[in-house]
Amino acid sequence: MSFFVENLYTVILIPFWAALLILLGKLFAVISSKKVVNIITFLSTIYCLFFAIGAFTKTLVEKGFVYENVIPFLTVSKFNFTLGMYIDGVTTWFLLLAVIISLIVQIYSMAYMRDDLSYVRFFAYLNLFNFSMFGLILAPNMFQIYVFWELVGVTSYLLIGFWYKNRSVSDAAKRAFIINRIGDFAFLAGIVLSAYIILANLGNVSSITLPFVEMPSISAQIYGCTSDGIFILTCILLLFGSIAKSAQFPLHTWLIDAMKGPTPVSALIHSATMVAAGVFLLIRLYPLYSLSNIILNIISIIGIVTALICSYSALTQTDIKKILAYSTNAQLGLMFLAVGSCSATISLLHLTSHAFAKALLFLIAGTVILAMNSNQDIRFAGGLRRKLPVCAYTYLVGIISLSGLLFSGYTSKEMIFSSLIQQNHYIFAILFEVVAFMTVYYLFRLYFYTFEGELVSDYKEPKNHLVYTPILLAFFVVGLWFVFPKSANLLIILFNIVIFVLALITSYIAYRFRNNIKKVPLFYDLSYRAFFADDVNNFISNIYCCLVKILSYIEKYICEGLSYILSLCVRISAFIFSKFQTGNVQSYLSYSLLIMMFSFGGLLLVYSLVIYFSEVQ
């Protein structure tokens, strides 16, 4: 087992080499068949899976196992920036989760992307994503976290904009990247600020990048030597990284746009792994955040606000992927709430159960979209249960788990709820149940629209491969139920069931009478347009555009005016001096004679004056 732990860093390198191999092979036309690409990708991910399982077993057997191994990467005077790996229970758990989902999604996309022209590029990107994600998970300090944080952002950008020839897709990719950059900038500022605090107050050169091995002690030291304001500022800046990456409240709009990418990408990156990286960072920095109640409350409030907004927005959406995206967003908010109000472990469990269930739902959504001839509007779907029974029942497993009725989703949801009750966060608990109600409502609404009723539009038989791959994920959704710790509180179970049944009935009634329901103007708009988030974004960008316009006027008339004056001076002097260039050799000679005479004469004068005055004194 220790072999796997000591060589776990190869998990970062192998996908990188695979990506490089695929890209270079394509470039030099060595790899032309899709089969070779499939084999390379599959082998690299299977390799990662073995190592992840090995390391996971090690941490499972030894409680509290911690291993760190770093190599110096950059040395600037006395500062050492190191890369390497830090392995504990959270690392291996998260790594295993990412590897399993990655593997299943890769198998799925081998069928899903089969007819795409850029098949090879897609798999190179997927491997690149594995590289950056695993590097992020194994990071031993904030330096490596930041490096791979950016890499993950770049690969996410590449994959969202995979069909870049479509203008709206490349715009969505750009927007996702820019919003992420806003968060990353604050994150970087937070890292620098914490490094400065450590350096200035503690003088501890070796730990300026916050190595996670010493996280609790360093956090306590930071808390001890700073004033409350500075500490909260540092934490909020660091928090902004998580907020942007996990699409939380002020910066949450990018995740919906990210759904323009291929569906396997949505399943892998924008629901299961990459967006969970923000929560992962929260868990990593939990020793720091937990020192201040204000920070924890901020995290909870951000989480619950995001969950409410996004659940409410999901109620009326008609795009199948948008509903799932809003759902993802809401669940990420609940993970934030769990970090802020309960504990990091509960958040990690919810992350796990959600990741499998949501990847499952997205993969089925991909199959449905293919079956509906690339039509994503659920109003044109329907009756697919008879055509795709496997998909429909797997989908039911996924939504029952996400709704918190059964399976792994039940355990994590119930743990969050009971922990909220125990900690006396009653308001959060009530809002949590509201979110749960809405979750059940929109997930079943999606189910009814897609799988029940009459077949509305064209239907195309998808490949078997696509239909059966999500079953693997369903096994995990169900299987984790038995792994997770259980605490059976009859009252909470009963409460859960009541909420579930109520939401189910509401959803069914709304579906049944969908043609007779009147849309309440404001509430419908609020939901359908997601609290006008895009309008707010446009408003902000318009303010920015005004500023840019003013600056451009300043540039145009003041800066260019100055440079025009300068050029005018040069031109005038050039005009004057060019008149001296008569072309007559004799005039040049006379200039040089005159200059020589005056300079020699001047020199003589100065020299004689110096001698004269030195003799006088």
Next chain:
Amino acid sequence: MLNNIFNIGLFHYLILAMVLFFIGAFGVIISKNIIKILICLEFMLTAVNINFIAFAAFVDSVKVNGFIFSIFYTAIGAVEIAVALVIFYLMYREKKSINIENYKELNG
């Protein structure tokens, strides 16, 4: 007084060389004919030669360096004139004129 005047020393030679040099420079600057310019250039060369000989005769104890230099200088002057005359010939063939006023193409 007279004694002083006729007692010729270094200073007189230098004055002679200077006058000769400036006559030459003046001629170079104002004359239009290329041949005249060449002649005036020779004046300037001679002035420098006189300086050499004067310094050699009055200042240097070995009295050899300056003389040798003046011989070199004369030789270089002869070569220079040969080259210059060839160039003038070519210029004349180009424009049928040896007036320097006609050679002002390189003006600004």
